[in-house]
Amino acid sequence: MRKKYLLAPGPVQAPPEVLAELAKPLIHHRTEQFENIFFQTQSLLKELFMTKLPVITFAASGTGAMEAAVVNFHSEADEVLVIRGGKFGERWGNISEAYKLKVHYIDIKWGSGIKPEEIEKYLNINKNIKSVMIQYVETSTAAMYDIENIAKVVTKTNTLLIVDAISALGVVPLPADDWKIDVIVGGSQKSLMLPPGLSFLWCSQKALSVSEKSNLPKFYFNIKKELKALEKKTTAWTPAISLIGALNTSLTMMKSYGWENLFKKNKKLMTAIHNGLKALNIELFSSSPAVSVTAGAVPQNVDGVKLVKDMKDIHAVTIAGGQDELKGKIFRVGTLGYVDSSDIIVFFAALEACLKSQNYKFNLGAGLSAAEKVLYSEENNA
Numbered sequence: 606m607r608k609k610y611l612l613a614p615g616p617v618q619a620p621p622e623v624l625a626e627l628a629k630p631l632i633h634h635r636t637e638q639f640e641n642i643f644f645q646t647q648s649l650l651k652e653l654f655m656t657k658l659p660v661i662t663f664a665a666s667g668t669g670a671m672e673a674a675v676v677n678f679h680s681e682a683d684e685v686l687v688i689r690g691g692k693f694g695e696r697w698g699n700i701s702e703a704y705k706l707k708v709h710y711i712d713i714k715w716g717s718g719i720k721p722e723e724i725e726k727y728l729n730i731n732k733n734i735k736s737v738m739i740q741y742v743e744t745s746t747a748a749m750y751d752i753e754n755i756a757k758v759v760t761k762t763n764t765l766l767i768v769d770a771i772s773a774l775g776v777v778p779l780p781a782d783d784w785k786i787d788v789i790v791g792g793s794q795k796s797l798m799l800p801p802g803l804s805f806l807w808c809s810q811k812a813l814s815v816s817e818k819s820n821l822p823k824f825y826f827n828i829k830k831e832l833k834a835l836e837k838k839t840t841a842w843t844p845a846i847s848l849i850g851a852l853n854t855s856l857t858m859m860k861s862y863g864w865e866n867l868f869k870k871n872k873k874l875m876t877a878i879h880n881g882l883k884a885l886n887i888e889l890f891s892s893s894p895a896v897s898v899t900a901g902a903v904p905q906n907v908d909g910v911k912l913v914k915d916m917k918d919i920h921a922v923t924i925a926g927g928q929d930e931l932k933g934k935i936f937r938v939g940t941l942g943y944v945d946s947s948d949i950i951v952f953f954a955a956l957e958a959c960l961k962s963q964n965y966k967f968n969l970g971a972g973l974s975a976a977e978k979v980l981y982s983e984e985n986n987a
């Protein structure tokens with residue numbers, strides 16, 4: 606018997622209330638009962654996206670909604686601009702290339718941010734670009750991009766701004782309407798405290814009118830069919846009934862916690878991790894750090910792969926390592942969703958034990974104590 610801690614940047618821990626919902630007997634989806642639940646999730650999703658416009662729900666992992674964003678807002682041989690600073694930026698490119706779009710890339714150093722002016726300059730020179738595809742949080746490097754100001758430069762053009770906010774929604778504010786973003790993609794297994802299996806797509810009026818003319822092939826991921834079904838409080842195809850019920854529960858929990866309180870809590874957890882790592886002389890990998898996930902740079906003479914493995918095998922704390930070129934070089938800890946101060950304490954206690962076992966030099970308890978100062982200070986508990 607082992608108590609496990611899932612502190613990866615997705616999938617995440619699900620609260621007991623959500624798990625209990627998933628265990629309920631199935632109801633039929635073409636019923637008033639289901640339609641009422643689905644309608645409730647719709648109004649909660651609108652709060653999450655801070656919008657008056659509808660949010661589409663697909664029975665697919667996050668990548669499904671990313672594909673939907675590619676096929677609904679583009680036409681054959683369209684030129685698009687992908688901001689590529691990690692695995693998920695790469696994914697925008699891979700999907701676009703699969704549909705034979707002409708993909709331009711701005712490659713940024715993994716872990717760094719991008720200046721809005723750089724995108725502005727690129728769009729000024731390349732007038733044919735139909736959309737800019739970017740992440741809000743590039744989960745693979747723990748970098749966060751300045752979407753608010755990027756939106757300001759993209760709205761000045763006819764280009765659409767398409768944001769993969771899968772690991773940012775519910776972690777940091779994302780006012781879809783106010784920031785004038787065109788397409789936002791979300792997923793269930795990050796801050797929404799659910800298992801994988803649902804993804805979300807929101808789009809602006811401007812994007813909707815572009816979608817009218819889109820001629821890329823699509824069937825399941827057809828937003829026109831989904832928007833029509835939404836008017837009847839349902840989905841076009843069989844919805845993931847249990848997950849929708851669980852979504853209703855998780856969003857209701859988030860709302861009653863308070864969206865602002867949630868954003869504040871996430872920031873506090875992030876700061877505790879930052880300060881704790883600093884006290885251990887571990888640098889942040891990203892120069893533009895995200896709130897949802899923190900990447901620590903593995904110190905010299907420490908085996909990063911073993912560190913992540915020991916955390917799990919010895920202490921039952923699951924964090925993530927680096928992917929591809931970052932394998933062994935970083936470790937990533939998520940502060941998404943159902944995570945609180947006690948999880949951060951467990952994380953640092955386990956991390957310190959693993960570092961000690963690799964003979965890394967530091968004062969035992971230094972990270973823990975620095976994190977505690979943030980977690981339990983009066984001003985942070987307001």
Ligand SMILES: *Cc1c(COP(=O)(O)O)cnc(C)c1O
Pocket residue numbers: 615666667668669693740742743744769770771772792795801
């Ligand atoms: C987790 C995540 C995805 C989701 O991909 P899946 O299809 O759910 O595996 C996409 N983008 C970002 C930024 C993510 O963090």
